[in-house]
Amino acid sequence: xxxxxxxxxxxxxxxxxxxxxxxxxxxxxxxxxxxxxxxxxxxxxxxxxxxxxxxxxxxxxxxxxxxxxxxxxxxxxxxxxxxxxxxxxxxxxxxxxxxxxxxxxxxxxxxxxxxxxxxxxxxxxxxxxxxxxxxxxxxxxxxxxx
Amino acid sequence: xxxxxxxxxxxxxxxxxxxxxxxxxxxxxxxxxxxxxxxxxxxxxxxxxxxxxxxxxxxxxxxxxxxxxxxxxxxxxxxxxxxxxxxxxxxxxxxxxxxxxxxxxxxxxxxxxxxxxxxxxxxxxxxxxxxxxxxxxxxxxxxxxx
DNA sequence: TACTAAAACTACTAAAATAGTAGTAATTAA
DNA sequence: TTAATTACTACTATTTTAGTAGTTTTAGTA
Numbered sequence: 001x002x003x004x005x006x007x008x009x010x011x012x013x014x015x016x017x018x019x020x021x022x023x024x025x026x027x028x029x030x031x032x033x034x035x036x037x038x039x040x041x042x043x044x045x046x047x048x049x050x051x052x053x054x055x056x057x058x059x060x061x062x063x064x065x066x067x068x069x070x071x072x073x074x075x076x077x078x079x080x081x082x083x084x085x086x087x088x089x090x091x092x093x094x095x096x097x098x099x100x101x102x103x104x105x106x107x108x109x110x111x112x113x114x115x116x117x118x119x120x121x122x123x124x125x126x127x128x129x130x131x132x133x134x135x136x137x138x139x140x141x142x143x144x145x146x
Numbered sequence: 147x148x149x150x151x152x153x154x155x156x157x158x159x160x161x162x163x164x165x166x167x168x169x170x171x172x173x174x175x176x177x178x179x180x181x182x183x184x185x186x187x188x189x190x191x192x193x194x195x196x197x198x199x200x201x202x203x204x205x206x207x208x209x210x211x212x213x214x215x216x217x218x219x220x221x222x223x224x225x226x227x228x229x230x231x232x233x234x235x236x237x238x239x240x241x242x243x244x245x246x247x248x249x250x251x252x253x254x255x256x257x258x259x260x261x262x263x264x265x266x267x268x269x270x271x272x273x274x275x276x277x278x279x280x281x282x283x284x285x286x287x288x289x290x291x292x
Numbered sequence: 293t294a295c296t297a298a299a300a301c302t303a304c305t306a307a308a309a310t311a312g313t314a315g316t317a318a319t320t321a322a
Numbered sequence: 323t324t325a326a327t328t329a330c331t332a333c334t335a336t337t338t339t340a341g342t343a344g345t346t347t348t349a350g351t352a
Contacts, residue, residue, distance in 0.1 A: 060349025206320025
């Protein structure tokens with residue numbers, strides 16, 4: 001039960017865009033460098049994010065990506081959902097008819113619950129939250145020694 | 147982010163043992179038939195459960211498996227933990243040194259939280275709970291038409 | 293207009309994980 | 323002694339993961 005690099009890199013990509021929200025296009029080269037992720041791989045990962053309209057792209061020179069919504073309005077669930085595809089934790093939760101034991105199965109109920117708990121957790125965390133955490137962690141309150 | 151059949155089958159195996167708790171050895175053939183799972187595959191899955199002392203085995207004719215503890219005392223976390231191996235949701239949560247960005251990374255904190263939420267959810271569900279659900283679902287209160 | 297930097301698209305690939313199967317050996321109750 | 327059962331070892335096909343590689347399109351700018 002592993003979270004793919006795809007999802008994790010995708011979240012970090014989106015975090016970079018959130019950190020630069022309001023500053024125009026950010027190109028993937030920059031993100032790849034900051035986050036230490038293969039540029040080519042990133043350029044694959046961003047495609048579904050664009051298709052899902054979580055980011056807006058601009059091609060050509062000085063092109064790049066921007067968030068299509070404010071960081072407060074993008075949850076990690078939005079991102080992970082797009083990048084994990086339609087994969088559910090367990091197939092029978094998404095599609096009851098995929099298992100003929102569904103009607104008598106009690107474990108299905110548990111996996112459904114677990115799916116909900118995961119979704120709820122991811123839904124309550126937004127990019128804005130990550131930005132706050134980032135600032136706390138990497139930009140501690142500055143003291144000026146004069 | 148998928149739960150393996152290994153874990154899911156393992157839980158169903160344990161549920162079968164819980165349903166038959168107190169009735170002596172249950173052999174895998176029976177479980178395989180009831181749960182519609184390959185006998186050979188089940189016999190692989192049960193090995194780590196035995197090694198983790200969640201079940202006790204008896205070899206030979208009339209052999210089989212029994213729960214080593216009462217159903218109330220076995221949570222789904224116990225089972226899934228054993229069957230997923232030491233795989234964490236995300237490697238860096240289990241082992242901070244696995245990623246050199248750990249000290250500056252804020253997504254790690256989120257994955258750690260998600261891991262905890264998953265663990266907590268699985269920890270609160272015991273085999274006894276599954277047995278209750280099973281009885282409710284498959285043995286509705288009987289009415290006698292005389 | 294030509295150049296350059298960027299996204300977009302298409303195809304391929306090595307490695308690992310998943311979900312099993314197959315066959316044999318050891319054990320034990322009857 | 324036999325039959326039933328667990329235990330052990332090895333193998334395998336398929337899918338997923340985590341990328342790489344190369345080309346094409348687009349758009350700003352000198």
